[in-house]
Amino acid sequence: MRKRHLILCMVIAVLMIMPAAVFAGGRAERPAANELEIFSWWTAGGEAEGLQALIDIYNERYPEVNVINATVAGGAGAQAKAVLASRMQGGNPPDSFQVHAGQGIIATWVVEDFMEPVTFILEDNGWMDDYPADVIDIISYQGEIYSIPVNIHRSNVMWYNRSLFADNGLEPPASMAEFFQVAEQLRARGITPLAVGGTDGWEQTHLLESVLLAELGAEAYRGLWTGATAWNGTRAKAALESFLRVMEYTNPDRAALTNIDAAQYVAEGRAAMTVMGDWVHGYYLSIGHTPNEEYGWVPFPGTAGNFLMLSDTFGLPKDVPNPQNVERWLTLIASREGQDAFNPIKGSIPARTDADRSLYDAYLLSAMDDFGRDTIVPSVAHGAAASESWVTRINDVVNILVNNRNVDQAANEFQSLAQQYAR
Amino acid sequence: MTAGVASLGSARWAVVQRRVLLYVVLGIFVVLFLGPVYVLLVTSLKTFQDVSLSEMWVFPRAVSLEAFRAALIRLGPNLRNSFVLVIPATLVTAAIGSINGYVFSKWRFRGSNIVFALILFGMFIPYQAILIPLVQFLRTIGLYGNLGGLILTHVIYGIPITTLMFRNFYAEIPDELLEAGYMDGLELFGVYRRIMLPLSAPGLVVVVIWQFTSVWNDFLFAVTITQRPGVQPITVALQNLAGSQVVEWNVQMAGALIAAVPTLIIYILLGKYFIRGMLAGSVKG
Amino acid sequence: MIRSRKELTKAVLIVSPSIAAITVFVYGFILWSLRTSVSAWEGIRPNYTFVGLRNYARLFRSSRFQIDLWNTAYFTVFFIAVCIVFGFLLAYLINKQIRGEGFFRTVYMFPMALSFIVTGVLWRWVLNPTAGVNVLLAGLGLPSSWGWYTDTTRIGGFHLALISIIAAASWQFIGYTMAIYLAGLRSIPEQLLESARMDGANEFTIIRRIILPMLRPITLSAMIVLGHISLKIFDLVMAMTGRGPAFATDFPGVFMFETTFRGNRYGEGAAISTVMLLMVAVVIVPYLAYTFRKEHS
Incomplete structure (x- = not known):
């Protein structure tokens, strides 16, 4: 008789956990598929369209890679940052994520050793001089660059x-x-x-x-x-x-x-x-x-x-399954073609100084002129x-x-x- | 004698006056309580062009369901999430609360009162005090960020209040009934199943309504445990909708109404049980 | 009642999963929170390095937290006062054998069914300074340039913007207060009031001398219930105003959430939550003790 109650006790315990357990399997376990997950809070308007333009170029160049456009809306990025924090803590980083240039990535992610340096993206392509020195300074930590700026505001x-x-x-x-x-x-x-x-x-x-x-x-x-x-x-x-x-x-x-x-x-x-x-x-x-x-x-x-200046950048988190896909992504957004595809739509100026000026409107041109001339200080x-x-x-x-x-x-x-x- | 009639007349007049005053005061409060609801309805039935700040209190020129359509498109998935969350969380908590309530009302083992008080304390705490460990714990077991984690959370923190409600309900059932069950050869769980459970219906309704309403209306757990819009319940989605950059007041009001409808329907249809639950459960807040 | 040892063991067995769950999820987690509140954890990775009371010291020195405590105190006092005064008034009036009692009760209590989020979104619209009540007041020729929840005026530590939060919260809880007073009023024997009237006592004397003293336990529990809601207030503020201009509508619950889950300052967040827990415990523990003692005697 007492055994029956022991079973009952276990039944109650299971009952407590059961409805929740149904969802446990639903956790985003990523197969080692050939994927590239881009994480951002660009969910609407010009910024979403600009991001799509970049993804389109990527798809064209690397059709074998399945690009996942993971966006989180809400609170001007506050929700996305919370999701990101929980994924990083859980050891499940997106392949590349939107993050503000400067201390926005350095203090939160670089110092705590979540990121790989990406200086080589600019160096190997000979692009170091295409970015203003002040910008390179802002995105660097202890001599290494940790994220690639796709735009400048x-x-x-x-x-x-x-x-x-x-x-x-x-x-x-x-x-x-x-x-x-x-x-x-x-x-x-x-x-x-x-x-x-x-x-x-x-x-x-x-x-x-x-x-x-x-x-x-x-x-x-x-x-x-x-x-x-x-x-x-x-x-x-x-x-x-x-x-x-x-x-x-x-x-x-x-x-x-x-x-x-x-x-x-x-x-x-x-x-x-x-x-x-x-x-x-x-x-x-x-x-x-x-x-x-x-x-x-x-x-x-x-x-x-x-x-x-402020800027949206992307980086390379540690321990992503396909770093090569991410490096290609970062190379794309660092390139002139990538920046000129994104910025006219988003309504920002490229971080590079060699953009195709015919693509930009009156305001953006004036901002580009100032960006090329002015002293650049971080927001x-x-x-x-x-x-x-x-x-x-x-x-x-x-x-x-x-x-x-x-x-x-x-x-x-x-x-x-x-x-x-x-x- | 005539003087008596006259004074009676004036007394009655005073009574009438007082009755009128009474209804006037009650009426003023009706206006105060329904005024916001009027604004809610009127705004949600306007088109975006029709929502003018200065004509907020004016009836819409043409009644439009545009705002509801827009709100449903945005909040539809979250409405579904809320139901997926609330139904299991309510049923499981009610079941556990029921059997706990039975034990704590009819089986006073040594220290049972202390244990009960300690369980009860769990419903008074500000949940902020357990939020950080909760998040860490859910993350460890892989339930952070999904509805499963939220269901588990509501089941566990719902135990104290449902236990209390059932305990108070079962306390009214006379012990003699249970003794009779024992005479018939039933034992602890048998008595519960054969005698208590069949008598539980009114208590169960009260508890289910209470738990449904409080889980449906919860915000703190939901906003902490679920961040992806796709898994958020409606309260969080509504708050996001209201906080978004372009302020479409008509859509916000329609969204608020949609979020309120399920609990309002329960209130209107089952008001008696709702109020009973509220009186028993509001200690939780 | 049959209280064989065996049966009692079974009883304990049945409630043991719940006891275990509460032990871990309430008491275990509270201890874990306390540990976090004396840790250096600031950032994404947990860091339980012991730093003593540093987080508490920072907290009590910060202007924001001092404002939060003032806001909590003022909000609690006014919210309780408004709910009790109007809750009692409505209960008293409804108890006068009026016609349409059911209708009035339903109207006064329906906000109880709403989420604080719905209330907040709604009242933010109702009290919008450029729309809302101001338009109505202007139409009636009354002063109509109130800032409501955007007002930054502070009088003796009281932020006028709090009035908006108090109004919305009271709108939601007056009905509840009315309901418990109504239940109390119905339990007062009519003969008692009748004989007082015979003795020539007027209504106010009756309220003051007979009704209110008899309803004292109800007033006490209303104060406890409303008080502990106000100490924990979070949802309504988040939906209605957020922290507000100059933290006019900021509360510890909001501060804790932002510090912890938006700012990743876990140590300080845990310290705020500990202070909240203490505030609530000061109210609730004596109440629980009192209730249980009463039940036993």
């Missing part, structure tokens, strides 16, 4: 509503001083000078990095991320003060807006300017606006000659300058600074973060 762009400026007899500002003058006049006429978003937590940091660059210059800006520039020094504090002054001219409903909503405010004439990466250009095109007609752009005031809001942990905590401090306007407190918190993270 610019962060320090100020977009403005041309008719609002023309109607009020204003010129887009070129310096911080001019910015404050223009903003004052716009406000006096009841127009919100600067639209800023806030739902995703990084939008204000995006603005801050431009202000820091404008006030400190490229050298001292870089020093913020290496520990050479003190966050609580006089100049950095003055830059933070200046940032707060800029914030005075922004819309109060920031928290309800995404960065695209803020750009929309400018398109609709509800605000005059917004500072955002050049994906905004793609957005304006998508709503039927024409560059230099409805909207114009200038580098953020005081940052002309500097190019705040922090998009992971190039600082590790993901550092950036999220910077976002936290900015979020508080904007509200309590306590520069000393923020400067000290920034400084202690820098002491913890700067390398």
Whole structure:
């Protein structure tokens, strides 16, 4: 009799696990097939089409390889990063994955020894000189390159509503001083000078990095991320003060807006300017606006000659089943043909300096010109300058600074973060 | 006498006044509670062009199911995931809770109260406190990132509450009935199967509704354990839909309605049991 | 009842899988979390190097966590107060033998059936500063430029944006509070109230002197239930506002999730979860002890 209850006890235990166990087999066990899995959060619009264009070329060249386009939507990459983390932890890496250039890959994946160096991709093809030295510097760690940039976006762009400026007899500002003058006049006429978003937590940091660059210059800006520039020094504090002054001219409903909503405010004439990466250009095109007609752009005031850069890159994780397929993929995206296939569709500029200019529109050409000429500095809001942990905590401090306007407190918190993270 | 009638009249008038006031207050609350639902319905029945911020409270010019179609295309697979998740998680937890409840209500072994309290504590904890180990554990056994892991999680963390509900339910069944079963030669499990189980129907309905609703509505476990959109249940998908860049309010509202419909139907059809479960189970939150 | 040793062994055998599961998944995991909270784990690979209370020290020094604790305190107080006041009011009114009682009850309680996510998505639309309630207020000629959940004003540590969260959460839980008060009111013998009325007591005196004292256990359990919901609040905030401007609507649950699963700072995430567990335990353990003692006596 007691045996029956022992069985019953086991039945209950099995019952607990059974419905779950049905799914255990469903885990993505990959056969050693000849595959290439490309992992990204490019799920819609120009970026998805651009990725498809690359995959099409790959398929044409290597028809024997089955390319799997694995995308994860949601949260502007946040979901994809979570999936990626769990796959890497589980020893099941995708063959190649989208990751932000710079500390975005280095601090998270390279330092923890998940990646193979890919310097040879550029060296063997003789492409080292086709990439700006500043870019090579940003994507390298201890002398080796760990990811191949497929595109470049610019962060320090100020977009403005041309008719609002023309109607009020204003010129887009070129310096911080001019910015404050223009903003004052716009406000006096009841127009919100600067639209800023806030739902995703990084939008204000995006603005801050431009202000820091404008006030400190490229050298001292870089020093913020290496520990050479003190966050609580006089100049950095003055830059933070200046940032707060800029914030005075922004819309109060920031928290309800995404960065695209803020750009929309400018398109609709509800605000005059917004500072955002050049994906905004793609957005304006998508709503039927024409560059230099409805909207114009200038580098953020005081940052002309500097190019705040962010970039999507792909790398080679350790222990993938078919490294050769990945090397071919990286070679494709590093090539001129690959970059020219991807970028005109995605609405970004190539990382190479030898692109076919006939493929790009007015804005992208102007960005390419600047990219070739300017000093290139890494964006922090998009992971190039600082590790993901550092950036999220910077976002936290900015979020508080904007509200309590306590520069000393923020400067000290920034400084202690820098002491913890700067390398 | 006349004075008495007059005072009676004015007293009655006061009563009438008070009744009217009563209904007015209750009516105001009805408006407050249904106002958001009105907005939900009205917005979800508009076309994207028709969703204007300033006319949010206005009835749509033409009723359109466009938003529902769009929401169903995006949320359809997640709706299915939710059912795949909720049905086994509910049935298994209810079964385990039932037999546990029987033991804890009728078989007070030594220390059973302490053990029961310790089990019960499991439903009060903020699940954040076990989330990191849970993820590591599920990863080790290969259930992280799929619905299986989520089902297992809901089954296990559903045990305390279903055990409590069944225990309280069985406590009402008189011991004499069980004694009679023993007289007839049944033993522990036999009594459960022959006597308790047939009497369980109302309790079972309450527990099933409660568990169905709370698993359906869960977000924390779902968002932590499933990240691929293809396996996410509807609450996570709805949250993603609402957080996406282009704000299509009509589609969001339609999505919210779709996510709410299964539990709302249960509430409307089986309200009595729903409320009973809520009163018994809400301690969990 | 037959309590042979053999039968009791069987009973234990039957509940043992559940006991094992809870031991591992609740108590084992809590210990594992505690271990994580004193570890250096930051990044993708688990790293259980012991670092003492460093994560806790960082946590309590960070402005964000201090704001979170204030938000939790204010939210808890106002959420409980609103639910209890209006829950009791509605129960009291409904108990007046009104017509259409079923209808009113159904309306007040239906939000209980909804997910916090649905509520959050809905209320984000209802309180949208450029649409929503503001439009309605403008139509009525009332002040209509409220920022709602985008408001960054802070008065004495209270973020005005919290009002929006409190409104949405109360909308969902007033019905529940009403239901338990209603059950309590129905158990008060009518003669008791009648005799008080005979003695010339007016309604307010009756409420204050008789009804409320008799309902005290219900008020207590409502406070416990609502309080521990508010200490754990996560879903509603994620769907409605996220952390909010200047963390106006940030709570430990949100902070823990972002730190751990978005920022990969596992050690600190575990520290936040430990603080949450302690806060809830402070409320729940005495309540459990009290309930069990009452049951025994």
